[in-house]
Amino acid sequence: MPVPTLDSLDALRLRVREFAAARAWDRYHTPKNLAMALSVEAAELVEPFQWLTAEESGSLDPDKLEAVRQEIADVLIYLTRLADVLEIDPLQAAADKLELNARRYPVEKAHGNALKYDEFSE
Amino acid sequence: MPVPTLDSLDALRLRVREFAAARAWDRYHTPKNLAMALSVEAAELVEPFQWLTAEESGSLDPDKLEAVRQEIADVLIYLTRLADVLEIDPLQAAADKLELNARRYPVEKAHGNALKYDEFSE
């Protein structure tokens, strides 16, 4: 049976919701617990990179790349679930945040540096 | 000027890519650095919940909810950027992982508990 593909973040949201409901996991899926779980998965995503140089991190061997791919999946799954529980639209949130970032990081100040917006000289 | 909405994760991927390119941030955006940045944002998402009870975490006041919404955005932005740099399709990765999870967590074993798949009794 082929893996059913997902054509949108919204389809993922519904599939994850069903997955949790079928297992009666809703009582575990408080926002607090989901945020924790997401941060644990984020750390598992960091783990394969921790001793690599910047260069090495861009040319992972196939096993590590597959491990990273699975951790990216886990982060996305928990992020989608958390947003669903909180009734937040993550794509709209990201669009809004990019707008804010565009104001905070104008090209002429942010070009070629990694300063935080509160570190820019006037 | 209204905020342009995003209608897909792929549209977000392209917008984040342009955002980084316009600021010449590509040299900072190694997979290693992006994974770190994502984990930092994930922790910022945890922070508003750390002293709340499970119940409180489900009824955030509007200020905290907006803070959480922005952190969800940050996590999604970095996740999308990392996946783009690694040429990973995050939706497909999530679909594949849910398939794996469905095998690891069959309903009859996982129902109503939070055991890890390697903790199920035979």
Added chain:
Amino acid sequence: MPVPTLDSLDALRLRVREFAAARAWDRYHTPKNLAMALSVEAAELVEPFQWLTAEESGSLDPDKLEAVRQEIADVLIYLTRLADVLEIDPLQAAADKLELNARRYPVEKAHGNALKYDEFSE
């Protein structure tokens, strides 16, 4: 052969330093990498708690408690190593931070609540 005990944080610092030197790990032990490794271990310390209620988290079964004990050890080892590489005295840093916290969180304002210091009403 009995496990040699450690009678101080400074003794731990020296033992970890020798451990790394004997394996020629110094080139991996940049502050950046050590901070990452520490955060990964911190997440592994969170993991056993993520689906537990507050009450359950206070009465871990012996296996989980031993796992938690090992993660506490890992965090302390990397923290000690990072502080050593940066020539920071962690105990003095903690003493100074507690002084700062005592000013930020005066008993009469902080008693019985979990507000952040910038959330106190005047």
Added chain:
Amino acid sequence: MPVPTLDSLDALRLRVREFAAARAWDRYHTPKNLAMALSVEAAELVEPFQWLTAEESGSLDPDKLEAVRQEIADVLIYLTRLADVLEIDPLQAAADKLELNARRYPVEKAHGNALKYDEFSE
């Protein structure tokens, strides 16, 4: 009034315990919450390093070094508090873990590489 120094991890443990008791924070200090708080501080310790090269991370400017010093303090404070609540001796735990690591990472196999112990060839 000079800052009272701390001459041991055990003295820190008692001072943090008093600090929490004076503010009636014990009900917030469940193991679950303390593990979360520790991981949030660990991420704040990562944050100053996220866009730095390995080399830059070894020569922080004084402001960043002081920020890092404070985050090291925060991690140590929460680690000490968590261990106290769980009645774990962190120094003994670290001593035991270093013994385990010495067996897992024998010098002849671990020298000059960053492989995980389960990645060593036989």
